[in-house]
Amino acid sequence: WRDEEIAPRFIEVTQNETERMIRLVNDLLQLSKLDSKDYKLKKTRVHFIPYFHKVIDRFELTKKENVSFVRDFPDEKIFVHMDEDKITQVLDNIISNALKYSPQGGKITFRVKKKEDHIEVSVKDEGVGIPKSDLSKIFERFYRVDKARSRKLGGTGLGLAISKRLVELMNGKIGVESDFGKGSKFYFTLKFKTDSVKNFEKFDFSQKSIAIIENNKEIQNSLKLIFNYLKCKFFIFNNIKELFNSKNKNIDF
Numbered sequence: 001w002r003d004e005e006i007a008p009r010f011i012e013v014t015q016n017e018t019e020r021m022i023r024l025v026n027d028l029l030q031l032s033k034l035d036s037k038d039y040k041l042k043k044t045r046v047h048f049i050p051y052f053h054k055v056i057d058r059f060e061l062t063k064k065e066n067v068s069f070v071r072d073f074p075d076e077k078i079f080v081h082m083d084e085d086k087i088t089q090v091l092d093n094i095i096s097n098a099l100k101y102s103p104q105g106g107k108i109t110f111r112v113k114k115k116e117d118h119i120e121v122s123v124k125d126e127g128v129g130i131p132k133s134d135l136s137k138i139f140e141r142f143y144r145v146d147k148a149r150s151r152k153l154g155g156t157g158l159g160l161a162i163s164k165r166l167v168e169l170m171n172g173k174i175g176v177e178s179d180f181g182k183g184s185k186f187y188f189t190l191k192f193k194t195d196s197v198k199n200f201e202k203f204d205f206s207q208k209s210i211a212i213i214e215n216n217k218e219i220q221n222s223l224k225l226i227f228n229y230l231k232c233k234f235f236i237f238n239n240i241k242e243l244f245n246s247k248n249k250n251i252d253f
Helices: 006-034 048-062 084-101 147-152 159-169 217-229 240-245
Strands: 044-047 068-072 079-082 107-114 118-124 174-179 183-193 209-213 233-237
Touching: 006 159, 044 048, 048 068, 048 084, 048 107, 079 084, 079 183, 084 107, 084 118, 084 159, 084 183, 159 174, 159 183, 209 217, 209 240, 217 233, 233 240
Parallel strands: 068 107, 209 233
Antiparallel strands: 044 079, 107 118, 118 183, 174 183
16 A cells, blocks of 8 residues: 555546446436436427537537547528437537547538438547447447447446437437448437428418407417418407407308
8 A cells, every 4th residue: 555656546546436436326327217207308499500519619629639520510490399408418428429439630520411300410430430240239228339448438338328218208219320440420310390380381371261369469460470471361350259240251260
């Protein structure tokens, strides 16, 4: 214990292992909560592209690795109904892994693709990649491709399992594509929210007349804007009695 060389190294190893055990316990507790039927997400409507920029900015400002970041996002507003804190946790895990396994001078590409009813968010690195035999197990609890390296980097083996559970709780899917020796791409999907007015655009209201019963003037004004936008003929009544007393016989709905 009095050896001036061994003692500091022993203390450092003990501290590192203690911190790793604390992370492991915290991850296990979170997984237990996520598996509970009573677990509830705090979903809000999030403008996804600016949000994703902020997450990446945080890593770009603090990273020590000599790795460049490339962003490929659509130039449009995309709103997603999600738990912002939990998706941040998913992205933190995926981006941290990409940085850990990226070579010096490498590149990480962040991409958002808009699909029919969802977006696909991906993070692609130029690291060591994952063998095909390991791809189907990568999201299993405690699974590590390189056990020695993962332990050295402080991983618990639960990060991707937690990420998978969080994405699934938001009705999304998560996956990975990899070329061993060339790099990996982790991706997940999220349903996006569209403007409620646009949802009506597939219907042809131009030949119809609609009766609206609403006595709130502010709501009436909002409805006028919507149905004028849809080029629809409409009549607003304060109550059902006004509607029945109306002499207008050309109301379809």
